[in-house]
Amino acid sequence: MSKVKYKYNPETLSYDEVELTWRDHLKKLSYYAIASIVASVLILFFSYGYIKERGKNEVQYDIEKHEAEILELKSQVEDLKEISSYLQQKDDDIYRVIFGADPYPEYKRELGIGGNPNVKDKYKDLKHGDLLIEVSNKIAMVEKKLYAQSVSFDSVVAMAKKKEELLQSVPSIQPVHNEDLTHIASGFGMRMHPIYKILKMHTGLDFTADIGTPIFATGDAVVEDCKTMSGYGQIVILDHGFGYKTHYAHCSEFKCKKGDKVKRGDVIALVGNTGASVGPHLHYEVLYKGSHVNPVNYFFNDLSPEEFDEVVRISSQPTQSM
Structure with a gap:
């Protein structure tokens, strides 16, 4: 039903009833639509400016934040x-000096240093591209140097473990108890032979000692042999590795066998008087790389x-040997 509208009539000085047509309603609706569109455009315009400014501020904040990071x-x-x-510096000047090793080669530390060539292309168009390239190259350099250092360590x-093994293996104690130092009968060098009477x-x-006195391994070793040998009588031969061997001669009894692994201080034999000997004693020898050396230097x-x-x-x- 059409809505009733009144219009003033100047001739009759009264309001006459006017009925609105569908065109009048359509026209009125058009006005509302245009007003809504204009209002929406204005709202979008001002909102866009605000959002754009806010977005710009957020981007700038992110840039500054990333730059700081x-x-x-x-x-x-x-x-x-x-x-x-x-x-x-610690590696070259302390650790390697302790183990008598040369410094880690510098060319190995510097190997490949120079950064990733693809980094420049990756970051060159960014605002802080130069800074990113610099940092990336430094990271690559540090990674390579730390890797080289880990290899060096x-x-x-490995040297420390080898050094520990060496220290345990090198002959370094007297082969019999000799706290009062009275049991050394004859030293290393030219001596008068007790039987042949020649130098x-x-x-x-x-070492003079009673028959049956314990004989000790002077360092960690593998028993190379236990046998009777001309002149030496019953002899124990120990291989300590690292070029060292020790001989224990004129034994009365073996306390180990070929192939045994022994530790410094283990009893390997008993003092005797076998072979070319004029009295109970231990004849003790130290060999380094096949040559006899003075055992005194290994006590x-x-x-x-x-x-x-x-x-x-x-x-x-200059006493006579036994």
């Missing part, structure tokens, strides 16, 4: 470079400096 990362990379240099650890090279030390583990000097004095006296 990149600078912080750069600072951390510089700290890592200092740590890497410190570790290198692996070799140092002959005495290639070891003679450093159980002698004080004063006791060592006394042993040297006693063993150097």
Whole structure:
């Protein structure tokens, strides 16, 4: 039903009833639609400006935040470079010196340093591209130096283990109890042979002791042989590795067998009087790379400096070997 509308009539000075047609309604609706569209456009215009400005501020904030993060990362990379240099100095000047090793080759530390060539293309168009390229190259450099350092430390650890094994294996104690240093009967060098009565090279030390006195391995070793040998009588031969061997001659009894692994201080035999011997004693020899060396120089583990000097004095006296 059409809505009733009144219109003033100046002739009759009264309001006459006017009925609105569908065109009038359509026209009125058009006005509302146009007004709504205009209002929406105005709202969108002002909102776009606000959103654009806000978005710009957020982007700028993100850029500044990322720039700060990149600078912080750069600072951390510089700290890592200092740590890497410190570790290198410790490695070359302390650890490798302890084990008598040459410094880790510099060319291996620097191998491949120069950064990733693809980094430049990746970051060159960014606002902070130069900074990103610099940081990326430094990270690559530090990674490679730290890897080289880890390889170097692996070799140092291997040297330490080898050094520990060497220290346990090198002959370094007296082969019989000799706290009062009175049991050395004859030293290393030219001595009068007790049977042939001629000067002959005495290639070891003679320790006087009662038959049955325990004989100790002077370092960790593998028993190379237990046998009877001309002149030496019953002899134990130990292979200590690292070029060292020891001989224990004139034994009365073996306490080990070929192939056994022994530790420093283990009883390997008993003192006897077998072979070319004129009395119960132990003839002890140390060989390094196949050559006889003076055993006195290998008593450093159980002698004080004063006791060592006394042993040297006693063993150097021109006595007859046994």
